[in-house]
Amino acid sequence: MTDWTVRGITRALLPVLLVLTALELVSGLALESFEATLLAYPSLLVLVPAVIGTAGNLGSVLSARLATAFHLGLLAFDPGDERLVGNAATTVLLALTVFPVVGVGAWAVTWATGRARLSPWTVLAVAVTSGLALAVLAVVVTVVAAYGAYRLELDPDDVVIPTVTNVCDVLGVVVLLVVSQLLV
Amino acid sequence: MSVADVVGEAYPSALPTLLVSAVGGLLAGTVLGGMEADLAAVDGLLVLVPAFLAIRGSVYGSLGSRLSSALHQGLVSPTFEPDRRVGAAALAAMLNGVGATVFATVLVVFVLPALGRPVAPLGTFLVVAVVGGLLAGLALTAVVLVVVFVGFRHGLNPDDIVGPAVTTAGDVFGMVALLAATRLALAVT
Numbered sequence A: 001m002t003d004w005t006v007r008g009i010t011r012a013l014l015p016v017l018l019v020l021t022a023l024e025l026v027s028g029l030a031l032e033s034f035e036a037t038l039l040a041y042p043s044l045l046v047l048v049p050a051v052i053g054t055a056g057n058l059g060s061v062l063s064a065r066l067a068t069a070f071h072l073g074l075l076a077f078d079p080g081d082e083r084l085v086g087n088a089a090t091t092v093l094l095a096l097t098v099f100p101v102v103g104v105g106a107w108a109v110t111w112a113t114g115r116a117r118l119s120p121w122t123v124l125a126v127a128v129t130s131g132l133a134l135a136v137l138a139v140v141v142t143v144v145a146a147y148g149a150y151r152l153e154l155d156p157d158d159v160v161i162p163t164v165t166n167v168c169d170v171l172g173v174v175v176l177l178v179v180s181q182l183l184v
Numbered sequence B: 001m002s003v004a005d006v007v008g009e010a011y012p013s014a015l016p017t018l019l020v021s022a023v024g025g026l027l028a029g030t031v032l033g034g035m036e037a038d039l040a041a042v043d044g045l046l047v048l049v050p051a052f053l054a055i056r057g058s059v060y061g062s063l064g065s066r067l068s069s070a071l072h073q074g075l076v077s078p079t080f081e082p083d084r085r086v087g088a089a090a091l092a093a094m095l096n097g098v099g100a101t102v103f104a105t106v107l108v109v110f111v112l113p114a115l116g117r118p119v120a121p122l123g124t125f126l127v128v129a130v131v132g133g134l135l136a137g138l139a140l141t142a143v144v145l146v147v148v149f150v151g152f153r154h155g156l157n158p159d160d161i162v163g164p165a166v167t168t169a170g171d172v173f174g175m176v177a178l179l180a181a182t183r184l185a186l187a188v189t
Helices: A006-032 A035-040 A042-071 A082-112 A120-151 A156-183 B003-033 B036-041 B045-073 B084-114 B122-153 B158-188
Strands: none
Touching: A006 A035, A006 A156, A006 B045, A006 B084, A035 A042, A035 B036, A042 A082, A042 A120, A042 A156, A042 B003, A042 B045, A042 B158, A082 A120, A082 B003, A120 A156, A156 B045, B003 B158, B036 B045, B036 B158, B045 B084, B045 B122, B045 B158, B084 B122, B122 B158
8 A cells, every 4th residue: 555655645646647637628628619608608607517527426436336346256248247237227317317406406506696598498408418428428438448447457446437437527528518519 | 136136226325425416516516607707807717627626526535535444444543633644645635636736727828829729827827726726625625534534433434425525525615716716816917
C-alpha cells in the first residue's frame, strides 16, 4: 500500500488525475461549443451537472458490480450470462427511474426562478432520451473496459471504475448536446 | 441466479444513492444556471466546469476510501484530533486538487485560442483555480472527515457511504466554490 506522506500519495494519485482532467476538458469543449443554446435555455444548463453526474454514477455502479462478480469468478463474457444481462437491465431500469426525476427537477428549478423558456415536456423528453441512450452506452463502455482489463490481466478495480466513470462523464455531455439539438 | 434475481438485488441497492446524487447534481445545476452572467464574462469558464467537478470527485473520493481503509486497519482512530497520517492525506488531497485544477486552466488558456475561440486571461483563470480549489477543498475535507469518522463510530461501513457523499457534496460545494472564485476573480482582475 502507499505510504502516508504527501509525496507518496501524490505519486499514486497525480498521474491518473492529470490524464482524467485532460479527458474531462473534452466534455468541457463540447459544452462550450453549445454555450449559446445553454444560455438561451437555462433548463438545459441546470441539466448539465445532473446528467453528467448520473451518467458517471450509472457507469461506476455497473463497473463496481461487474468487477466484484469477476473477482469472485461469477462472470462470463457471454451474451447469455445472467449476471451480465441482469446488471445491464438494472442499468437501463435505473436510468428510466432517475432521469425523469432529473428532467422534471431541472424544469421546476428554472420555473421557480421565472426563467423557464421550454415546456416541462420538452425538458422531460430531453432528460429521458439522454438517459436511455446513456444507459445503453454505459453498458457497452463498461463491458468493453472490463473485457479489456481481463484480457490485459489488469485489476478491474484499479482501471475499469475510473475509466468508465470519466468516459461516461464525457458521453453524458455529448449525448445531452446531441439530444437537445434534436428535440429543442 | 436468474436475470430477475440479479435485477431484484441490484436495483434497490443502487437506487437511493443515485437519487441522492441526482438531487446534488440538480443543486449544482441550479448554481450553474444562475451563473449566466459569469459564463458570459469569463470566456472559456464553461470548458472548465466538468473538469473542476470531476477533480473534486476523484481527489476526495480517493481521500475518503484511503481514510476508510485506514480505519478498518486501525491505522487511524475516528477522533477529531491532530493526527500525522490524516493531516498528510488531507494536505496531499488539497495540493493535488489545486494542482490538477491549475493544470486544467493552463490547458484551457492554451487550447481555446488554438481552436480559434476566445479565452479570458490566464490571471483570471489562475485566481479561479487556486481560490476555487482551496474553498472546495476545505469544505470537502470537512465533509469526508465527518462522514467517515461519524459513520464509523455509528457502526456504518464508511466504504458504503463515502462515495455517494463525495459525489453529491463534490458537485454542490464544487459549483458554489467555482461561483465564489469567479466572482472574486472578476472583482480583482
